[in-house]
Amino acid sequence: MMIFPKINLHIHSTYSDGNNSIREIVQKSIKQGLEYICITDHFTNSWKANIIPNLDTKEKMEQYLTELSEIRQELIEDSQNLVLLKGIEVDITSSYDYIMKMISPQDYDILLFEYVESVEGVGFVKNLLLNWKQQFEKINEYCIFGLAHFDPSYFEYSSLGILMNFLKQYNVYFEFNSSYPQFYSQRYSNFFHELQANQILVSIGCDSHDISNLDNFEEPLNMIEFYALELNLKRFIEILRTRKRYYNTI
Ligand SMILES: [Zn+2]
Numbered sequence: 506m507m508i509f510p511k512i513n514l515h516i517h518s519t520y521s522d523g524n525n526s527i528r529e530i531v532q533k534s535i536k537q538g539l540e541y542i543c544i545t546d547h548f549t550n551s552w553k554a555n556i557i558p559n560l561d562t563k564e565k566m567e568q569y570l571t572e573l574s575e576i577r578q579e580l581i582e583d584s585q586n587l588v589l590l591k592g593i594e595v596d597i598t599s600s601y602d603y604i605m606k607m608i609s610p611q612d613y614d615i616l617l618f619e620y621v622e623s624v625e626g627v628g629f630v631k632n633l634l635l636n637w638k639q640q641f642e643k644i645n646e647y648c649i650f651g652l653a654h655f656d657p658s659y660f661e662y663s664s665l666g667i668l669m670n671f672l673k674q675y676n677v678y679f680e681f682n683s684s685y686p687q688f689y690s691q692r693y694s695n696f697f698h699e700l701q702a703n704q705i706l707v708s709i710g711c712d713s714h715d716i717s718n719l720d721n722f723e724e725p726l727n728m729i730e731f732y733a734l735e736l737n738l739k740r741f742i743e744i745l746r747t748r749k750r751y752y753n754t755i
Contacts, residue, residue: 506726506730506735507735507739509726509738509739509742510540510541510742511537511539511540511541511720511722512539512540512541512542512708512722512742512745513534513539513541513542513543513709513710513711513713513719513720513721514541514542514543514545514590514592514615514651514680514708514709514710515543515545515592515594515617515653515680515682515710515711515712515713516530516542516543516544516545516710516711516712516713516719517544517545517546517547517594517712517713517714518530518544518546519558520544520546520558520560520565521547521557521558521559521560522547522557522558522559522714523546523713523714523715524714524715524716525715525716527544527572527573527576527589528576529716530542530544530713530716530719531576531580531587531589533716533719534587534719535585535586535587537719537720538586539587539719539720540586540587540588541587541588541590541745542587542588542589542590542719543589543590543592543614543615543710544573544589544590544591544592545592545593545594545615545617545653545710546559546560546569546592546593546594547559547560547594547596548560548561548593548594548596548599548604548607548608549595549596549598549599550599550600550603551596551598551599552598553596553598554599560593563607566607570591570612573589573591574591576589577589577591588745588749590614590615591612591613591614591615592613592614592615592616592617593608593613593615593616593617594617594618594619594653595608595616595617595618595619596619596620597618597619597620597621597626597629597630598620601629601632601633604633605633605636609641610637610641610644610648611641611644611647611648613648614647614648614649614748615648615649615650616648616649616650616651617650617651617652617653617680617710618630618650618651618652618653618677619653619654621652621655622656622659623659623664624664624667624668627664627667627668627671630677631671631675634650634675645676647751649676649678649744650675650676650677650678651677651678651679651680651706651708652672652677652678652679652680653680653682653710653712654680654684654685654688654712655679655680655688656685656688657688657693657696658693660696661693661695665695665696665699669699669700669703669705672700672703672705672706673703673704673705676706677705677706678705678706678707678708678741679705679706679707679708680707680708680709680710681708681709681710681725681728681729682709682710682711682712682725683709683710683711683712683718683721683722683724683725684711684712684713684718684721685712686724689725689728689732694732697732697734698732700732700734700737701732701733701734701737704736704737704740705737706737706738706740706741706744707729707737707738707741708738708741709722709726709729709738
Protein backbone atom coordinates (compact mmCIF):
# COMPACT_ATOMS: atom_id res chain seq x y z
CA MET A 506 0.00 0.00 0.00
CA MET A 507 1.30 3.42 -0.91
CA ILE A 508 1.43 5.98 1.86
CA PHE A 509 -1.06 8.79 1.40
CA PRO A 510 -1.58 11.99 3.37
CA LYS A 511 -4.72 12.09 5.52
CA ILE A 512 -7.34 13.89 3.47
CA ASN A 513 -11.02 14.66 3.84
CA LEU A 514 -12.29 16.86 1.03
CA HIS A 515 -16.00 16.90 1.85
CA ILE A 516 -16.95 18.65 5.08
CA HIS A 517 -20.00 20.74 6.05
CA SER A 518 -19.85 23.62 8.50
CA THR A 519 -22.49 25.81 10.12
CA TYR A 520 -22.61 27.76 6.83
CA SER A 521 -24.92 24.93 5.74
CA ASP A 522 -26.09 21.83 7.60
CA GLY A 523 -22.94 20.99 9.56
CA ASN A 524 -22.84 21.15 13.38
CA ASN A 525 -19.50 22.92 13.77
CA SER A 526 -17.87 26.17 12.81
CA ILE A 527 -14.99 26.18 10.32
CA ARG A 528 -12.67 27.05 13.19
CA GLU A 529 -13.80 24.01 15.22
CA ILE A 530 -13.34 21.77 12.19
CA VAL A 531 -9.83 23.13 11.64
CA GLN A 532 -8.83 22.67 15.31
CA LYS A 533 -9.98 19.06 15.36
CA SER A 534 -8.31 18.35 12.00
CA ILE A 535 -4.98 19.63 13.34
CA LYS A 536 -5.33 17.35 16.38
CA GLN A 537 -6.02 14.37 14.12
CA GLY A 538 -3.06 15.12 11.87
CA LEU A 539 -5.08 15.69 8.72
CA GLU A 540 -3.08 17.19 5.89
CA TYR A 541 -5.77 18.44 3.51
CA ILE A 542 -9.36 19.31 4.31
CA CYS A 543 -11.95 21.03 2.18
CA ILE A 544 -15.06 22.75 3.49
CA THR A 545 -17.82 22.10 0.95
CA ASP A 546 -21.03 23.73 2.12
CA HIS A 547 -24.27 23.32 0.23
CA PHE A 548 -25.42 25.40 -2.68
CA THR A 549 -28.92 24.80 -4.00
CA ASN A 550 -32.13 26.41 -5.14
CA SER A 551 -34.00 23.12 -5.58
CA TRP A 552 -36.66 21.83 -3.16
CA LYS A 553 -33.79 21.24 -0.74
CA ALA A 554 -33.15 24.97 -0.40
CA ASN A 555 -36.06 25.40 2.00
CA ILE A 556 -35.10 22.40 4.08
CA ILE A 557 -31.39 22.78 4.74
CA PRO A 558 -29.41 25.93 5.44
CA ASN A 559 -27.15 26.71 2.48
CA LEU A 560 -25.03 29.38 0.83
CA ASP A 561 -28.04 31.26 -0.46
CA THR A 562 -26.97 34.88 -0.72
CA LYS A 563 -23.94 36.58 -2.25
CA GLU A 564 -23.23 38.17 1.15
CA LYS A 565 -23.18 34.83 2.90
CA MET A 566 -20.94 33.33 0.22
CA GLU A 567 -18.56 36.24 0.53
CA GLN A 568 -18.42 35.88 4.29
CA TYR A 569 -17.79 32.15 3.89
CA LEU A 570 -14.93 32.73 1.46
CA THR A 571 -13.42 35.50 3.58
CA GLU A 572 -13.49 33.35 6.70
CA LEU A 573 -11.87 30.46 4.81
CA SER A 574 -9.14 32.79 3.51
CA GLU A 575 -8.46 34.22 6.96
CA ILE A 576 -8.19 30.84 8.65
CA ARG A 577 -6.03 29.53 5.82
CA GLN A 578 -3.72 32.48 6.33
CA GLU A 579 -3.51 31.80 10.06
CA LEU A 580 -2.57 28.18 9.40
CA ILE A 581 0.27 29.35 7.18
CA GLU A 582 1.47 31.88 9.74
CA ASP A 583 1.43 29.18 12.43
CA SER A 584 3.37 26.82 10.10
CA GLN A 585 0.66 24.19 10.47
CA ASN A 586 0.85 21.12 8.29
CA LEU A 587 -2.88 21.34 7.53
CA VAL A 588 -4.01 22.86 4.23
CA LEU A 589 -7.54 24.29 4.25
CA LEU A 590 -9.26 24.26 0.88
CA LYS A 591 -12.26 26.33 -0.17
CA GLY A 592 -15.03 24.23 -1.62
CA ILE A 593 -18.69 24.22 -2.43
CA GLU A 594 -21.16 21.38 -3.10
CA VAL A 595 -23.46 22.28 -5.95
CA ASP A 596 -26.84 20.55 -6.22
CA ILE A 597 -27.24 20.09 -9.98
CA THR A 598 -31.01 20.02 -9.71
CA SER A 599 -30.69 23.76 -9.03
CA SER A 600 -31.48 26.00 -11.97
CA TYR A 601 -28.68 26.64 -14.44
CA ASP A 602 -29.08 30.41 -14.36
CA TYR A 603 -28.95 30.51 -10.58
CA ILE A 604 -25.67 28.58 -10.53
CA MET A 605 -24.18 30.82 -13.23
CA LYS A 606 -25.31 33.96 -11.46
CA MET A 607 -24.10 33.03 -8.00
CA ILE A 608 -20.91 31.01 -8.46
CA SER A 609 -17.54 32.18 -9.75
CA PRO A 610 -15.54 28.97 -9.86
CA GLN A 611 -12.24 30.82 -9.57
CA ASP A 612 -13.18 31.62 -5.95
CA TYR A 613 -13.02 27.93 -5.05
CA ASP A 614 -10.35 25.25 -4.92
CA ILE A 615 -12.83 22.41 -5.22
CA LEU A 616 -16.29 22.34 -6.71
CA LEU A 617 -18.36 19.23 -6.04
CA PHE A 618 -21.44 18.35 -8.05
CA GLU A 619 -24.10 16.29 -6.34
CA TYR A 620 -26.97 14.32 -7.91
CA VAL A 621 -25.33 13.53 -11.24
CA GLU A 622 -27.63 10.58 -11.90
CA SER A 623 -28.25 10.52 -15.65
CA VAL A 624 -26.78 11.37 -19.04
CA GLU A 625 -28.81 14.60 -18.83
CA GLY A 626 -27.10 15.38 -15.53
CA VAL A 627 -23.72 14.86 -17.18
CA GLY A 628 -24.83 17.22 -19.97
CA PHE A 629 -25.90 19.84 -17.43
CA VAL A 630 -22.49 19.78 -15.73
CA LYS A 631 -20.70 19.77 -19.08
CA ASN A 632 -22.55 22.93 -20.10
CA LEU A 633 -21.59 24.63 -16.85
CA LEU A 634 -17.94 23.71 -17.32
CA LEU A 635 -17.91 24.81 -20.97
CA ASN A 636 -19.51 28.12 -20.07
CA TRP A 637 -17.07 28.72 -17.21
CA LYS A 638 -14.11 27.78 -19.37
CA GLN A 639 -15.11 30.43 -21.86
CA GLN A 640 -15.34 33.04 -19.12
CA PHE A 641 -12.33 32.00 -17.08
CA GLU A 642 -9.63 30.72 -19.38
CA LYS A 643 -7.35 28.95 -16.95
CA ILE A 644 -10.07 27.55 -14.75
CA ASN A 645 -8.44 24.11 -14.44
CA GLU A 646 -5.36 25.70 -12.94
CA TYR A 647 -7.18 26.78 -9.82
CA CYS A 648 -10.36 24.78 -9.47
CA ILE A 649 -10.72 21.01 -9.26
CA PHE A 650 -14.12 19.52 -10.12
CA GLY A 651 -15.53 16.33 -8.64
CA LEU A 652 -18.67 14.23 -8.29
CA ALA A 653 -19.95 14.05 -4.71
CA HIS A 654 -21.18 10.66 -3.42
CA PHE A 655 -21.73 9.48 -6.97
CA ASP A 656 -24.00 6.43 -7.33
CA PRO A 657 -22.60 4.12 -10.06
CA SER A 658 -25.88 2.19 -10.36
CA TYR A 659 -27.30 4.88 -12.68
CA PHE A 660 -24.48 4.32 -15.16
CA GLU A 661 -24.02 0.57 -15.05
CA TYR A 662 -24.78 -0.20 -18.64
CA SER A 663 -24.93 1.77 -21.86
CA SER A 664 -24.14 5.22 -20.50
CA LEU A 665 -20.93 4.23 -18.74
CA GLY A 666 -18.81 5.15 -21.76
CA ILE A 667 -20.40 8.60 -21.95
CA LEU A 668 -19.66 9.17 -18.29
CA MET A 669 -16.03 8.01 -18.56
CA ASN A 670 -15.39 10.21 -21.60
CA PHE A 671 -16.80 13.16 -19.71
CA LEU A 672 -14.73 12.54 -16.55
CA LYS A 673 -11.60 12.10 -18.61
CA GLN A 674 -12.09 15.03 -20.93
CA TYR A 675 -12.97 17.47 -18.15
CA ASN A 676 -10.63 16.03 -15.52
CA VAL A 677 -13.53 15.48 -13.09
CA TYR A 678 -12.81 13.21 -10.14
CA PHE A 679 -14.74 10.44 -8.40
CA GLU A 680 -15.09 10.78 -4.63
CA PHE A 681 -14.83 7.78 -2.30
CA ASN A 682 -17.33 8.98 0.27
CA SER A 683 -17.31 7.13 3.60
CA SER A 684 -20.86 8.26 4.39
CA TYR A 685 -22.09 6.32 1.34
CA PRO A 686 -20.16 3.01 1.40
CA GLN A 687 -22.88 1.41 -0.75
CA PHE A 688 -21.53 3.44 -3.70
CA TYR A 689 -18.15 1.72 -3.60
CA SER A 690 -19.61 -1.75 -3.14
CA GLN A 691 -18.08 -4.65 -5.06
CA ARG A 692 -21.16 -4.97 -7.22
CA TYR A 693 -19.79 -1.95 -9.11
CA SER A 694 -16.38 -3.47 -9.76
CA ASN A 695 -16.88 -2.96 -13.50
CA PHE A 696 -17.34 0.76 -12.90
CA PHE A 697 -14.15 0.92 -10.82
CA HIS A 698 -12.27 -1.03 -13.43
CA GLU A 699 -13.29 1.64 -15.96
CA LEU A 700 -12.05 4.39 -13.62
CA GLN A 701 -8.69 2.65 -13.59
CA ALA A 702 -8.58 1.97 -17.33
CA ASN A 703 -9.46 5.60 -18.11
CA GLN A 704 -7.10 7.02 -15.47
CA ILE A 705 -9.89 9.00 -13.82
CA LEU A 706 -8.85 10.96 -10.74
CA VAL A 707 -10.17 9.70 -7.41
CA SER A 708 -10.29 11.41 -4.04
CA ILE A 709 -11.65 10.93 -0.52
CA GLY A 710 -14.38 12.82 1.32
CA CYS A 711 -16.25 11.82 4.45
CA ASP A 712 -19.27 14.12 4.03
CA SER A 713 -18.67 15.11 7.64
CA HIS A 714 -21.45 17.07 9.31
CA ASP A 715 -19.80 16.84 12.70
CA ILE A 716 -16.22 16.91 13.97
CA SER A 717 -16.73 13.41 15.38
CA ASN A 718 -16.25 11.88 11.91
CA LEU A 719 -13.57 13.96 10.25
CA ASP A 720 -11.15 11.05 9.98
CA ASN A 721 -13.24 8.27 8.42
CA PHE A 722 -10.87 7.82 5.52
CA GLU A 723 -9.57 4.32 6.33
CA GLU A 724 -12.32 2.46 4.52
CA PRO A 725 -12.10 4.61 1.36
CA LEU A 726 -8.32 4.06 1.35
CA ASN A 727 -8.84 0.31 1.64
CA MET A 728 -11.33 0.33 -1.22
CA ILE A 729 -8.98 2.42 -3.38
CA GLU A 730 -6.34 -0.25 -2.79
CA PHE A 731 -8.86 -3.02 -3.42
CA TYR A 732 -9.82 -1.56 -6.81
CA ALA A 733 -6.15 -0.83 -7.66
CA LEU A 734 -6.81 2.90 -7.94
CA GLU A 735 -3.81 4.07 -5.94
CA LEU A 736 -2.19 5.73 -8.93
CA ASN A 737 -5.44 7.61 -9.60
CA LEU A 738 -5.37 8.94 -6.03
CA LYS A 739 -1.64 9.64 -6.26
CA ARG A 740 -2.22 11.84 -9.32
CA PHE A 741 -4.92 13.72 -7.42
CA ILE A 742 -2.61 14.27 -4.41
CA GLU A 743 0.09 15.51 -6.76
CA ILE A 744 -2.31 18.14 -8.08
CA LEU A 745 -2.99 19.26 -4.49
CA ARG A 746 0.72 19.38 -3.71
CA THR A 747 1.50 21.36 -6.84
CA ARG A 748 -1.16 23.86 -5.90
CA LYS A 749 -0.12 24.09 -2.28
CA ARG A 750 2.26 26.90 -3.10
CA TYR A 751 -0.56 28.74 -4.82
CA TYR A 752 -2.95 28.13 -1.90
CA ASN A 753 -0.38 29.76 0.34
CA THR A 754 -0.51 33.01 -1.57
CA ILE A 755 -4.24 33.75 -1.52
ZN1 LIG B 1 -22.18 16.85 1.31
